[in-house]
Amino acid sequence: MPTHGTLHYPPSIVWLRDDLRIADNPAIASAVDRGAPLVVLYLLDEESPGIRPLGGAGRWWLHHSLEALATGLSALGGTLVLRRGAAANELPRLVNEIHAGAVFWNRRYGGPERTVDAALMTSLREAGLEVHSFQANLLHEPWTVTTSSGGPFRVFTPFWNACLAAPHPRDPLPAPNELAGVPDVAGDALDDWKLLPTHPDWAGGLRETWVPGEADASRRLEQFATEDLADYDAARDSPGANATSRLSPGLRFGEVSPFQVWHRVQRGELSPEARHSAARFLGELGWREFNWNILYHRPDLHEKNFRPEFDAFPWHQGEGRDLEAWQRGRTGIPLVDAGMRQLWQVGYMHNRIRMVTASFLIKNLLIDWRVGERWFWDTLVDADPANNPANWQWVAGSGADAAPYFRVFNPVLQAEKFDKHGDYQRTFVPELGSAAYPKPIVDLKESRAQALAAYEQVRRAGGHQQ
DNA sequence: TTTTGAGTTGTTCGA
DNA sequence: GTCGAACAACTCAAA
Numbered sequence: 082m083p084t085h086g087t088l089h090y091p092p093s094i095v096w097l098r099d100d101l102r103i104a105d106n107p108a109i110a111s112a113v114d115r116g117a118p119l120v121v122l123y124l125l126d127e128e129s130p131g132i133r134p135l136g137g138a139g140r141w142w143l144h145h146s147l148e149a150l151a152t153g154l155s156a157l158g159g160t161l162v163l164r165r166g167a168a169a170n171e172l173p174r175l176v177n178e179i180h181a182g183a184v185f186w187n188r189r190y191g192g193p194e195r196t197v198d199a200a201l202m203t204s205l206r207e208a209g210l211e212v213h214s215f216q217a218n219l220l221h222e223p224w225t226v227t228t229s230s231g232g233p234f235r236v237f238t239p240f241w242n243a244c245l246a247a248p249h250p251r252d253p254l255p256a257p258n259e260l261a262g263v264p265d266v267a268g269d270a271l272d273d274w275k276l277l278p279t280h281p282d283w284a285g286g287l288r289e290t291w292v293p294g295e296a297d298a299s300r301r302l303e304q305f306a307t308e309d310l311a312d313y314d315a316a317r318d319s320p321g322a323n324a325t326s327r328l329s330p331g332l333r334f335g336e337v338s339p340f341q342v343w344h345r346v347q348r349g350e351l352s353p354e355a356r357h358s359a360a361r362f363l364g365e366l367g368w369r370e371f372n373w374n375i376l377y378h379r380p381d382l383h384e385k386n387f388r389p390e391f392d393a394f395p396w397h398q399g400e401g402r403d404l405e406a407w408q409r410g411r412t413g414i415p416l417v418d419a420g421m422r423q424l425w426q427v428g429y430m431h432n433r434i435r436m437v438t439a440s441f442l443i444k445n446l447l448i449d450w451r452v453g454e455r456w457f458w459d460t461l462v463d464a465d466p467a468n469n470p471a472n473w474q475w476v477a478g479s480g481a482d483a484a485p486y487f488r489v490f491n492p493v494l495q496a497e498k499f500d501k502h503g504d505y506q507r508t509f510v511p512e513l514g515s516a517a518y519p520k521p522i523v524d525l526k527e528s529r530a531q532a533l534a535a536y537e538q539v540r541r542a543g544g545h546q547q
Numbered sequence: 548t549t550t551t552g553a554g555t556t557g558t559t560c561g562a
Numbered sequence: 563g564t565c566g567a568a569c570a571a572c573t574c575a576a577a
Contacts, residue, residue: 228574236573238554318556364555436556475555487569488557495557529558533569540570551577562565 090117091182092263094175096168097123098194099465100187100217100335101146102295103153104256107215108185118261120179121154121161123147125274128167131193133383133466136459138428139333141284142293144276146334149294151271159260162268168197176210179263184210187217187335190373191466192380219370220250220339223377226370233378236482240374241367253341286426291330291462298331299341306345313358320420320431321504326362327429329463332369339366372471375481383454383470391479393542395535396449403446406522407438408456410510413521416496417441419509426509428462433499439476440490444532445523450477478536486536489529 093112100106101123112119127134135143151161164171176184184205189198202212216222221244227233234240278284291297305313305326316324331337343366346359376382386392397403406412410421420434430438435457442453454473458464474480478488500506503513512518 230574234574236554239574242575361555368555433556440557482554482573484556485570490556491558536570549577552575554573558569560566560568562567 090115091180093117093119093183093185094172094179094181095119095121096172096184096186097121097150098186098189098335099333100338101150102298102336102338103150103157104295104299105217105253105338105341106187106256107217107254108187108213109260110254110257111213111215112183112185113257113260115183117182118263119159120175120181120263120266121159121260122172122175123150123161123163124168124171125163125165125269126168126171126197127165129169129193129197131380132191132197133458136461136464137278137283138287138460138462139458139464140276141278141287141428142291142330142334142462144271144274145293146336147271149296149336153295154260154262157257157260159262160266162266163271163274165269165274169200172201173204173208175266176205176208179266182210183213185213185215187215188222190219190223190377192376217338217340218335219373220244220343220366221247221370223374226374233374234371237368237371238482240371241364244367244370250340250343253338253344287428287462290427290429293330293334293336295336298328298336301327301331302337302342302345306348310346310358310362311352311355314354314361315358317361318433318499319505320434321500321502321508325432330429333463333465339369342366369468371481372467375471376467382474383458383466384451386477386479387474387481388479388483390539390542391477394479394539395447397447399448399452403522404442404448404452406519407442407446407448407453411519412441412523413519414441414492414525415503415506415510415513415518416492416500419500419506422509424457424460428460430461431505433495434505435472436476437490437492437495439473441492443477444489445525445528447528447532447535450474450479486539487533489532491525491529493525 093115095108095112103109126132147161154161164175189195205212226240226243234243309324312324316322328337328342332339343363346362351359379387407421410418410425412418416434417438420430420438424430439453442448443450450473454470457469471480475483478484478486496506507513
């Protein structure tokens with residue numbers, strides 16, 4: 082077998098996916114331990130069957146996150162190699178080019194992704210390579226959390242209780258001190274991937290709001306833990322208060338790991354409020370775990386109702402003008418419009434307002450949750466294959482441990498409760514109160530009644546016919 | 548083995 | 563103005 086260099090092992094490949102960080106990255110740490118020079122690879126795979134291409138906001142984030150990652154790697158003496166194409170072709174191609182002896186990656190949990198990874202693991206091992214995969218992106222891998230009868234949980238609380246009763250998540254791994262790279266490996270230029278919008282350039286609000294990359298994700302975590310955690314439980318529901326962590330895109334792209342979050346927010350001496358807040362915040366991490374667990378068992382989550390009786394629901398598909406009014410924040414309902422404009426401008430929306438805007442689309446406009454899910458997929462910087470569809474199904478009532486369908490958010494009441502002085506609404510809807518602001522496109526009371534009537538059809542189609 | 552109670556995020560209505 | 567009940571059906575675990 083040809084060797085690369087003389088006294089070295091054949092080089093290693095670390096294949097990064099949604100784990101764009103150097104610290105607490107078991108694939109990198111293990112490859113470094115192996116001692117051979119290594120190539121850190123990111124593959125833009127828009128060809129493998131079933132893998133959902135990133136939306137526009139996600140592509141913007143990815144571009145900058147890869148830039149940051151490349152900088153971080155080169156500071157340690159390594160390089161990031163970019164390639165594009167189906168992983169089943171491109172990974173073996175790189176293996177052959179550099180005569181790699183080992184491949185390392187962190188595990189993925191979506192259906193199409195697991196298919197790709199399993200096939201590669203088999204074929205590369207048959208070709209004589211070492212292949213090592215690691216747990217890095219979930220505190221508890223889906224197959225380790227089961228009910229006492231061995232099946233998947235369908236209700237959050239017992240799921241999370243089972244996680245909390247399991248062995249505690251491991252400590253985060255430190256970043257390596259240096260990386261021995263492999264020189265002169267060809268790769269794509271990031272700009273050639275054209276991940277950034279140009280005509281038009283709609284990313285101005287994103288640039289003003291976010292700094293993608295591991296360094297800033299760590300900074301956000303540190304800031305949240307030191308400055309915001311104690312008040313989190315009290316303030317998290319106020320969209321104007323800026324009381325949430327804003328770690329979701331960092332977790333989405335793996336710039337920060339759930340292990341780092343888990344341990345950081347529980348570190349040190351905590352006041353009773355902070356302890357309470359930390360538990361509440363970690364519960365949100367728990368929902369992330371729960372949603373990935375659901376996706377693991379239901380890989381078609383973004384297209385299929387988790388509860389099949391919802392197949393009978395008479396959704397609209399957004400044929401008329403209602404959908405566009407919702408997307409552009411011109412429904413005439415201030416809190417909904419503020420949320421949708423926040424989303425459009427900065428690629429993000431406060432959690433409570435996600436529920437309000439989703440409920441409005443599904444229950445007041447009677448538009449299919451999948452239509453809204455696709456819009457969020459395209460516009461959110463943090464949309465991932467598990468959380469985005471699971472949360473939409475949660476609001477729709479069609480999901481696992483979902484909100485009961487009769488729970489219809491009233492956006493006017495929600496504004497009174499959670500944005501009493503209108504700070505959030507005025508931030509994104511400055512023309513509020515002027516003649517330029519549109520009249521409501523639906524009557525809230527009437528459309529609520531229609532939604533509840535439509536739900537009767539689902540109930541009739543459900544399990545309790547008489 | 549069977550029963551029982553509790554479960555992220557809400558709203559409306561009537562007393 | 564405040565308060566409790568009703569709005570479903572089902573999963574999971576404890577008793």
